[in-house]
Amino acid sequence: MSATPATDALEARFRRLSALSGASGMLGWDQHVLMPSGGAEARAEQLATLSVLRHELLTAPEVADALEAAWAESLTGWRAANLAEMRRAHAHATALSSALVDALSRAGSRCEALWREARAKADFSIVRDAMAEQIRLIREEADAKAAALGTTPYEALLDGYEPGGSVAKIEALFAELEAELPPLLDAVLERQARHGEPVPPEGPFPVATQRILSRRVMETLGFDFNHGRLDETLHPFCGGVPDDVRVTTRYDETGFINGIMGVIHETGHALYERGLPADWRNQPVGESRGMVMHESQSLLMEMQACRSPAFLGLLSGWARTAFGAEGPAWEPENLRRIYTRVARSFIRVEADEVTYPLHVILRTRLERAMLSGDLEVSGLPDAWNDGMRDLLGVTPPDDARGCLQDIHWYDGAVGYFPTYTLGAMAAAQLFQAAVRAEPGIPEAIGRGDFAPLVGWLRENVHGVASSTGTEAILKAATGAELSAAPFLAHLKTRYLEA
Amino acid sequence: MSATPATDALEARFRRLSALSGASGMLGWDQHVLMPSGGAEARAEQLATLSVLRHELLTAPEVADALEAAWAESLTGWRAANLAEMRRAHAHATALSSALVDALSRAGSRCEALWREARAKADFSIVRDAMAEQIRLIREEADAKAAALGTTPYEALLDGYEPGGSVAKIEALFAELEAELPPLLDAVLERQARHGEPVPPEGPFPVATQRILSRRVMETLGFDFNHGRLDETLHPFCGGVPDDVRVTTRYDETGFINGIMGVIHETGHALYERGLPADWRNQPVGESRGMVMHESQSLLMEMQACRSPAFLGLLSGWARTAFGAEGPAWEPENLRRIYTRVARSFIRVEADEVTYPLHVILRTRLERAMLSGDLEVSGLPDAWNDGMRDLLGVTPPDDARGCLQDIHWYDGAVGYFPTYTLGAMAAAQLFQAAVRAEPGIPEAIGRGDFAPLVGWLRENVHGVASSTGTEAILKAATGAELSAAPFLAHLKTRYLEA
Numbered sequence: 001m002s003a004t005p006a007t008d009a010l011e012a013r014f015r016r017l018s019a020l021s022g023a024s025g026m027l028g029w030d031q032h033v034l035m036p037s038g039g040a041e042a043r044a045e046q047l048a049t050l051s052v053l054r055h056e057l058l059t060a061p062e063v064a065d066a067l068e069a070a071w072a073e074s075l076t077g078w079r080a081a082n083l084a085e086m087r088r089a090h091a092h093a094t095a096l097s098s099a100l101v102d103a104l105s106r107a108g109s110r111c112e113a114l115w116r117e118a119r120a121k122a123d124f125s126i127v128r129d130a131m132a133e134q135i136r137l138i139r140e141e142a143d144a145k146a147a148a149l150g151t152t153p154y155e156a157l158l159d160g161y162e163p164g165g166s167v168a169k170i171e172a173l174f175a176e177l178e179a180e181l182p183p184l185l186d187a188v189l190e191r192q193a194r195h196g197e198p199v200p201p202e203g204p205f206p207v208a209t210q211r212i213l214s215r216r217v218m219e220t221l222g223f224d225f226n227h228g229r230l231d232e233t234l235h236p237f238c239g240g241v242p243d244d245v246r247v248t249t250r251y252d253e254t255g256f257i258n259g260i261m262g263v264i265h266e267t268g269h270a271l272y273e274r275g276l277p278a279d280w281r282n283q284p285v286g287e288s289r290g291m292v293m294h295e296s297q298s299l300l301m302e303m304q305a306c307r308s309p310a311f312l313g314l315l316s317g318w319a320r321t322a323f324g325a326e327g328p329a330w331e332p333e334n335l336r337r338i339y340t341r342v343a344r345s346f347i348r349v350e351a352d353e354v355t356y357p358l359h360v361i362l363r364t365r366l367e368r369a370m371l372s373g374d375l376e377v378s379g380l381p382d383a384w385n386d387g388m389r390d391l392l393g394v395t396p397p398d399d400a401r402g403c404l405q406d407i408h409w410y411d412g413a414v415g416y417f418p419t420y421t422l423g424a425m426a427a428a429q430l431f432q433a434a435v436r437a438e439p440g441i442p443e444a445i446g447r448g449d450f451a452p453l454v455g456w457l458r459e460n461v462h463g464v465a466s467s468t469g470t471e472a473i474l475k476a477a478t479g480a481e482l483s484a485a486p487f488l489a490h491l492k493t494r495y496l497e498a
Numbered sequence: 499m500s501a502t503p504a505t506d507a508l509e510a511r512f513r514r515l516s517a518l519s520g521a522s523g524m525l526g527w528d529q530h531v532l533m534p535s536g537g538a539e540a541r542a543e544q545l546a547t548l549s550v551l552r553h554e555l556l557t558a559p560e561v562a563d564a565l566e567a568a569w570a571e572s573l574t575g576w577r578a579a580n581l582a583e584m585r586r587a588h589a590h591a592t593a594l595s596s597a598l599v600d601a602l603s604r605a606g607s608r609c610e611a612l613w614r615e616a617r618a619k620a621d622f623s624i625v626r627d628a629m630a631e632q633i634r635l636i637r638e639e640a641d642a643k644a645a646a647l648g649t650t651p652y653e654a655l656l657d658g659y660e661p662g663g664s665v666a667k668i669e670a671l672f673a674e675l676e677a678e679l680p681p682l683l684d685a686v687l688e689r690q691a692r693h694g695e696p697v698p699p700e701g702p703f704p705v706a707t708q709r710i711l712s713r714r715v716m717e718t719l720g721f722d723f724n725h726g727r728l729d730e731t732l733h734p735f736c737g738g739v740p741d742d743v744r745v746t747t748r749y750d751e752t753g754f755i756n757g758i759m760g761v762i763h764e765t766g767h768a769l770y771e772r773g774l775p776a777d778w779r780n781q782p783v784g785e786s787r788g789m790v791m792h793e794s795q796s797l798l799m800e801m802q803a804c805r806s807p808a809f810l811g812l813l814s815g816w817a818r819t820a821f822g823a824e825g826p827a828w829e830p831e832n833l834r835r836i837y838t839r840v841a842r843s844f845i846r847v848e849a850d851e852v853t854y855p856l857h858v859i860l861r862t863r864l865e866r867a868m869l870s871g872d873l874e875v876s877g878l879p880d881a882w883n884d885g886m887r888d889l890l891g892v893t894p895p896d897d898a899r900g901c902l903q904d905i906h907w908y909d910g911a912v913g914y915f916p917t918y919t920l921g922a923m924a925a926a927q928l929f930q931a932a933v934r935a936e937p938g939i940p941e942a943i944g945r946g947d948f949a950p951l952v953g954w955l956r957e958n959v960h961g962v963a964s965s966t967g968t969e970a971i972l973k974a975a976t977g978a979e980l981s982a983a984p985f986l987a988h989l990k991t992r993y994l995e996a
Contacts, residue, residue, distance in 0.1 A: 015543075016550075019544045019546075019548075020544075020548075023544040026525060027524060030524060030528065034727065036724050036725055038724040039725065039739070039741050042520060042742055042779075048517075049521070050521060053514075053518075224536065225534060226534050226535055227534055228536075229532065229534060242540070243539060
């Protein structure tokens with residue numbers, strides 16, 4: 001008989017949970033990529049059923065007993081780490097009463113539907129009351145999870161996206177950015193103004209050609225089409241499972257500039273999923289570490305590796321061949337200027353890497369204030385506009401381009417926003433460490449050889465999966481815990497010295 | 499409190515089962531249409547997990563109790579029929595020990611893998627022993643299910659595909675075909691020889707054009723692209739769920755003749771699924787009746803409606819427009835001769851509607867003999883070749899074109915083959931009844947108006963779903979139980995008189 005019967009039973013159960021979660025992932029991918037609209041109701045029923053079954057499997061009374069018993073089975077190595085992840089998943093799942101889960105789900109659906117209308121009409125009042133109710137329930141959720149996890153309420157929500165995320169750490173890092181970025185932004189914009197506008201490449205940019213170019217870029221980065229696909233959708237994302245990663249994109253026939261960088265971003269996510277250790281497949285320890293590491297992988301590819309002059313030289317040649325075009329607009333230096341253009345803007349998802357953190361700092365500040373009750377939901381539009389003025393020096397002309405622009409809060413996601421900027425910092429820190437470890441990386445990228453970079457990431461990030469925490473992964477990989485310094489140094493080098 | 503608590507609980511459970519089954523259906527579709535090969539293992543794990551969960555939900559001890567209690571709840575109408583279907587599903591699921599289920603699954607995988615090799619090498623000896631073991635286990639399965647269902651062993655297997663299917667009925671119908679078809683075939687071939695060969699349309703037949711033509715045909719038949727899709731795969735099938743029906747096809751750039759008829763066949767299946775009553779969605783009573791009715795719907799569209807001169811006139815015009823072609827090969831009369839070509843052949847899936855039943859009669863005879871033990875697996879190749887000589891007058895040159903051609907037995911499906919020909923008979927019987935009820939149907943088809951035909955099928959077949967048995971559906975719709983006469987009359991009219 002096994003010496004670890006309780007752990008064995010838990011591992012079997014989590015293997016099943018992982019398969020169900022993979023099934024949901026594939027069905028979710030299909031829903032956004034292929035499903036005809038008439039299939040929505042049936043799909044919702046399938047996904048809800050899978051979700052309820054997962055919850056039942058995770059919260060069954062015998063799980064608590066097994067977790068208790070497994071504690072005494074003296075596990076070591078990955079199994080010990082796996083048990084810790086099981087406990088975390090169990091704590092999240094059992095923290096909430098089913099009445100609260102149900103209320104959150106209903107409030108979220110209602111609020112999201114009203115948000116769509118409010119954003120379309122640029123009228124916050126349409127969603128205000130639903131949002132207030134939603135925040136009230138999220139506060140209950142945060143309190144319940146905080147009690148279960150032994151954290152502050154905001155950290156309890158953050159933990160759902162970034163396990164172990166700390167408010168004190170975020171405050172310290174964001175304070176540094178908030179002090180450094182505004183003057184940096186002034187300097188960058190002043191310098192940029194002296195150089196004049198880059199020339200936009202002119203089309204046509206047929207979708208069929210963009211498809212071929214996208215595949216070529218993905219293959220160059222190391223995406224394995226034997227274990228994944230590239231398809232099209234309205235709001236691109238990376239879905240699927242590690243052995244079948246589904247990258248999506250949207251082609252725009254008026255230009256390829258943003259589309260190709262979107263593909264690179266999602267490929268960064270995909271390479272992380274694909275690089276998770278096969279030995280731990282279907283166990284919590286084998287999953288990606290959290291949204292900070294995930295975003296670090298997409299931004300490392302997009303911002304660090306592929307907006308570099310080395311890669312843009314390569315892309316310039318491929319794009320000219322693909323679209324059969326020539327001229328100054330297609331020169332590497334012009335592409336570099338397009339891809340490093342900085343502007344004070346209203347919309348986060350269109351922001352460059354210099355201003356993006358300021359958008360995130362604002363959202364983090366406001367969601368913390370709403371959760372604590374310091375900010376009433378009715379005061380959100382004004383607080384948003386004040387914050388934009390302070391941080392970015394611009395005032396949104398309406399709430400559609402202000403506090404209604406992002407789905408996150410209206411969909412129930414509070415505690416998610418900081419992971420974008422923590423991920424950007426981690427990306428810079430990891431890329432610099434990779435180049436220190438393997439100085440040939442930038443030159444290899446210029447030759448289209450991503451193997452040295454991806455090999456380093458496989459070993460230092462992907463292969464570690466959830467066997468330890470984000471800070472420990474960064475410490476081991478880069479010699480330091482998460483810091484703003486590499487990110488700020490990167491911005492200064494790229495935007496003030498290049 | 500509800501007066502039917504046991505039934506309510508069962509209906510909730512079967513709703514969940516249906517959602518899981520729908521999820522599996524979509525994942526199975528993806529597996530055959532889109533999944534990269536490297537995703538196979540993860541997908542197998544997802545599908546196996548869903549299958550085990552379904553089995554657990556269906557065989558949980560409380561289900562037997564609830565079925566017992568529901569019996570006393572005096573149900574009427576659809577709920578009574580639904581309960582009967584639940585009992586049938588439960589009987590099938592609980593008939594087998596989990597050891598036998600496991601052994602069947604392993605033997606099936608092993609046998610199928612060896613069959614692929616055996617077929618490729620045209621060497622039956624490669625799969626012989628695995629097949630003998632498979633048949634031994636299937637015999638155990640049939641005995642266990644026969645005891646649970648109160649039928650003969652063969653009928654117990656048949657019941658899994660065609661609920662209530664009767665061996666005596668099949669024997670009677672097949673005896674009639676076996677007496678009538680060989681002389682009919684002689685007469686048809688003699689008549690055909692007097693007319694010379696039809697002219698094959700010449701290409702090119704670009705895939706993009708075939709896609710447009712296929713969509714046009716599907717829309718004409720009444721397929722709703724808001725509730726389904728058309729995609730491509732190696733072995734076409736109709737998958738998905740009633741609100742999101744996934745038709746698949748394979749395009750061949752050397753010709754469109756077979757491809758378009760394949761699309762029509764699958765669209766017949768799709769219209770059945772789509773026409774199942776929305777009120778009974780997610781309950782057993784709302785599912786398609788069985789494989790005979792299903793095949794009747796695909797063959798009714800393919801053989802009865804769309805190989806008719808009226809439809810081929812329409813198709814001739816569409817195809818000429820689509821491919822930009824003209825000439826004698828594209829004339830309706832030439833197309834009619836192509837689409838009604840008859841030949842003695844080795845391969846069932848390529849057979850015409852006159853010879854097809856003889857292929858099925860042979861397989862039914864042999865699988866019954868293997869199940870009863872009258873035929874040893876080692877004697878299969880000889881018995882096959884003898885049967886082909888007797889029934890079709892040809893001898894396969896090797897086992898790849900003989901007893902190795904179909905996957906069914908090697909994949910564990912015994913009792914399935916007869917449904918093809920029972921379906922062909924039902925198709926003729928239903929189509930003739932539809933035309934009697936609505937004499938304008940053939941003329942409407944010639945105008946591309948399938949509404950009268952599909953409307954009649956919706957009312958008499960699709961909308962009835964599983965609320966009663968196949969014979970009762972046919973009796974109500976056509977005035978008679980399943981008979982060979984309409985099918986034979988159809989063949990005589992089309993092949994000896996037209």
